[in-house]
Amino acid sequence: MKIGVLISGRGSNLAAIISAIQRDKIPAKISCVISNKASAKGLEIASNHKIPAIFIDPKGLSREEYDRLLVTELKDRGVELVCLAGFMRIISHYFVRSFPDRIMNIHPALLPSFTGLAAQKQALDYGVKVSGCTVHFVDEGCDTGPIILQKAVPILEDDTEESLSKRILTEEYKLYSEAISLFCQGRLKVEGRRVRIT
Ligand code: GRF
Numbered sequence: 001m002k003i004g005v006l007i008s009g010r011g012s013n014l015a016a017i018i019s020a021i022q023r024d025k026i027p028a029k030i031s032c033v034i035s036n037k038a039s040a041k042g043l044e045i046a047s048n049h050k051i052p053a054i055f056i057d058p059k060g061l062s063r064e065e066y067d068r069l070l071v072t073e074l075k076d077r078g079v080e081l082v083c084l085a086g087f088m089r090i091i092s093h094y095f096v097r098s099f100p101d102r103i104m105n106i107h108p109a110l111l112p113s114f115t116g117l118a119a120q121k122q123a124l125d126y127g128v129k130v131s132g133c134t135v136h137f138v139d140e141g142c143d144t145g146p147i148i149l150q151k152a153v154p155i156l157e158d159d160t161e162e163s164l165s166k167r168i169l170t171e172e173y174k175l176y177s178e179a180i181s182l183f184c185q186g187r188l189k190v191e192g193r194r195v196r197i198t
Pocket residue numbers: 007009010011012013014085086087106107108169172
C-alpha cells in the first residue's frame with residue numbers, strides 16, 4: 001500500500017507514522033510527503049528518512065487549481081491512501097472525489113464536537129470533562145466524514161491548552177497508526193456514516 005502524507009508544520013504525527021512503518025505496525029510505504037508551507041518541519045523529517053519531500057506553493061492558485069496539482073502528484077506516485085496530518089487547508093470537492101474513502105484525517109477532539117481550528121482550546125473553553133482524538137475519512141465538509149476510531153482523553157482540573165494538547169497528541173500517534181494499519185489490511189468498510197472494522 002502506498003501512502004501520501006500531507007502536512008503544513010511540525011510533522012509529529014508524520015514521525016509517528018514513519019516509526020510505526022519501521023516497526024512493522026503498518027504494512028505500507030510512504031511514497032511522498034507534501035506540504036503547502038516551505039518551512040514545515042515535517043519536510044525535514046521526511047528528507048531525513050529518504051522520503052520524497054515536496055513543497056507545493058499555493059500562491060496565486062485557486063483552491064481547485066492547487067488541489068489539481070496535489071492530486072496529479074499523488075496519482076503519479078501511485079498513492080492509494082492520503083493521510084492528512086496537520087494539513088491546514090480545506091480540501092476541494094475535486095480532491096475528495098479523486099480519492100473516495102481514501103483520505104483520512106486526525107482531529108484533536110471527539111467529533112462531532114469542536115470541529116475546525118484550536119479544538120483543544122474549544123474543549124477547555126466549553127468546560128467538557130473528556131475530550132480526545134478522532135481519525136475519520138474526509139468528506140466534503142470540515143471534520144464531518146465517517147469516523148474510523150476515537151480515543152477519549154480526560155481533562156484535568158489544572159489543564160492548559162498546552163498540557164491538554166500534549167496529552168491528546170500522545171494518543172493521536174497510536175490512534176492514527178492503528179487506523180492506517182486497518183485500512184492497509186482492507187479491514188475498513190464504509191457503510192453510509194458508519195465505518196465497520198472487519
Ligand atoms: C495535530 O494535533 C492534529 O490532530 C491536527 O494538527 C496537529 C498536527 O500536529 N490535525 P503535527 O504536525 O502532526 O505535529
